[in-house]
Amino acid sequence: MKNLVYILLFLSFSAISFAGNSDKEKKAVAVTHKTLAGKITDTTGESIAGAKITINETGETFFADLEGKFTLRVKTDKVYSISINTVGFQPLEVKSNTLSYFSALSLTELN
Numbered sequence: 001m002k003n004l005v006y007i008l009l010f011l012s013f014s015a016i017s018f019a020g021n022s023d024k025e026k027k028a029v030a031v032t033h034k035t036l037a038g039k040i041t042d043t044t045g046e047s048i049a050g051a052k053i054t055i056n057e058t059g060e061t062f063f064a065d066l067e068g069k070f071t072l073r074v075k076t077d078k079v080y081s082i083s084i085n086t087v088g089f090q091p092l093e094v095k096s097n098t099l100s101y102f103s104a105l106s107l108t109e110l111n
Contacts, residue, residue, distance in 0.1 A: 032075070032076045032077075033073050033074065033075055033076060034073070034074055034075070034076045034096075035071060035072070035073050035101065036071070036072045036073075036074060036082075036096060036099045036101070036103070037069070037070065037071045037072075037101055037102045037103075038069070038070055038099065038102060038103035038104065038105050039064075039067070039068045039069050039070075039102070039103075039104055039105070040053075040064050040068040040069075040070070040084060040086075040105050040106075040107060041068055041104065041105070041106050041107070042089070042106065042107055042108075042109060043106055043107075043108055043109070047066075047067050047068030047069075048064065048068045048086055048089070048107060049064060049065065049066045049067065049068055050063055050064060050066075050086065051063065051064040051068065051070075051084055051085065051086040051089075051107070052084070052085045052086060053070055053072065053082060053083070053084050054082070054083045054084075054085070055072070055074065055080050055081075055082055055096075056080065056081045056082070056083055056093075057078070057080050057081065058080070074096055078096075079095055079096055079097045080095070080096040081093055081094070081095055081096070082094050082095075082096060082099070084105060084107065086107065088109060088110055089107035089108060089109055089110060090107065090108045090109075090110060092105060092107055
């Protein structure tokens with residue numbers, strides 16, 4: 001009889017502890033992501049291949065492809081600043097909330 005009581009107590013405490021975890025899992029799922037995509041060009045419209053794109057708040061670095069295109073995935077609940085750098089051009093910094101799914105970003109040549 002004692003064993004049965006212990007088993008029932010164990011099962012009740014287990015059920016209570018698992019019930020608390022479901023709320024934490026729901027909160028973790030609530031964060032969504034947004035995809036930002038764009039193309040980096042110079043002032044004449046020529047693509048800039050290999051430009052370095054850095055998300056300043058996280059330090060993550062990406063590079064544009066051979067056509068100057070890039071794709072980033074960021075959390076929608078935050079605003080990030082993105083820096084774009086490449087040799088021979090002035091750096092450009094933009095906020096993630098000003099970027100659309102596909103943004104055209106133009107870099108100015110250094111004098």
